[in-house]
Amino acid sequence: MKLRTDLAPLAAAVTDAARALPARPPVPALAAIRLEATPSVLTVAAFDYETSAQATVDAEITAPGTVLVSGRLLADITRTIKGTHPVDLELDGARLLLTSGPTRYTLHTLPLEEYPTLPVPAEAGGTVSGPALAEAVHQVATAASRDDALPILTGVQAEITDDTITFAATDRYRFALRSISWTPAAATGATAKVTIPAKSLAEAAKILATDEQLHLTLPAAHGVLGLAGRSRTLTLRAMEGEVPDHKGLWPTDFTATADLDAAELADAVKRMALVAERGHPVKLHLTDGALALSAGTADDASARDQVTATTDLLTGAPVTIAFNPGYLLDGITALKTDRIRMQIVHPVKPALLTPTDEDPTTLRYLIMPIRQSG
Template identity: 60%
Template structure:
């Protein structure tokens, strides 16, 4: 094997494929990335039995071939190399690969190819989405996914296809994020569902952020979700089970609503949260024209702040509700809009956060909705 390639496309392909490298490889071969040079292209691939990633780019191939090289080391090398020199990669004998750029030369030992498993194929596309829409939606809902691996279902993002829409949802029991994007079916599959690990989906969606079109293959008998674009593809093993029906959890009537500037609220929450100990709330007290924030206790440090708010209430009385500051900030960051509208049912009931544009207009049913459970406050 022998080929020449520019640094930028090589580094990008290696970085995208390396998203599937396991942090603790169960076998030595899975610590490698697979380089395959054929025709005028280089394909870089990685696999950890759960997730696979493949990136293809143009290359000047003199001799075709396939080789396994240490993945993390190749990532570090491509990140370290600078300048405009082309990269020459050549198999030297049967167990060494040389990487040359100008005056710099690296020599890497190869790994035995017979120990490397076959990569799963993405499958036939069920439909397509815009890469940027998918990347943004996954980033927004993944903020609500759980991190506790003992509850694997709650670590996933659920993708549901229905009525020409793709809905993404995630929850860790304390918050629930839902976002819908346009979906163009490319098969007879007009509906379907898949629950996939949030981290894997988040990493994968970044590969397609600049793609005008990303093809999604919903899991079939093998239980694998496939995604592919012009030069990238990935597969993820789906999780067993499904999330609760969020439509049954969403409140439809509110005791009050409030509109606040998002950036002002984020800054205020961060200021008062400095004194909030672990699992203690930041208290939001809504009254006409003002949102007051407090944290801490009389036995320890306390903080108070206030910002402007447009507040409407059915009863005419102020409303106070407490939230985990980290969960609240996650939602505010994910919404990413000029203003935030709170829908408040009561102190012990879930609140619904929606984003508003700079003119105060609702962004529609497809925009991110973030439901968050409050922390019960002492009477």
């Protein structure tokens, strides 16, 4: 193998592919990045049996070939090389020579026969907007669990219908739901339901966020979701099981509603969180025309604050509800809106956060309150 390519696209391709490298590879080959030079393009790939990432780079190929090199090391090298010199890659026996101007590296290669076969996505089932996908996944993934005790809760579920993809995630304390449109390849559309690890799906969506149109491969019997942009292709293996059904979760009858400035509310919650010890909530007190916040205890540090709000107390009585400040901030941030509508059923029942525009495709964030003593 022998080729020349520009540094910037090579570094970007290696960085994107390296996102699929496992943190603790079970075998040395899975810590490697696969470089394949064909007559006109260099393909950079990584695979951990669950996620594969492939990126293509335009290159002047003198001699085609394929090689495996340490993925983390190659990513570090391409990220730290400076200047505008092109990069030359040349296989010399069992070593890969990387040269860029005065900088030269000699890298050990790994046996190609030890590397697993990369998954090949099936024919695309339709197309979806890269920016819309990235935003929706980022918003919903914030509600996925970080605890592997219940693995299915660490995933984001994608339910694909004729013209809509609905993403859902929960960690049992909050539930996030967001829909986006997509264009099926067939006139009759297609349906599927698949749960993908939230971290992997978020990484994939981030990599492809700048592509205006992505080709989406629906999961078939082998349970692999495929996403392909202009120069990036990713496959994601589905998890076994489904996220808990959300269709009966969303309340429709409320006792109190408050329309709030998102930035003002977020800043106030952050101030209250400074005195809310671990496991202690931030309390929200809704009265006519105002929302007050409090946190802390009389025996320790405490704080109070107030934000402007348009409130509607259907029972006429003030309402006090308490939340984990981190979960509340996650929801405010994920909504990506200037104004938030908070709708409360009861102080011990989940509250609903939505943008005030009430667009049914925007994020809906259901958050479980903390039961207050006394």
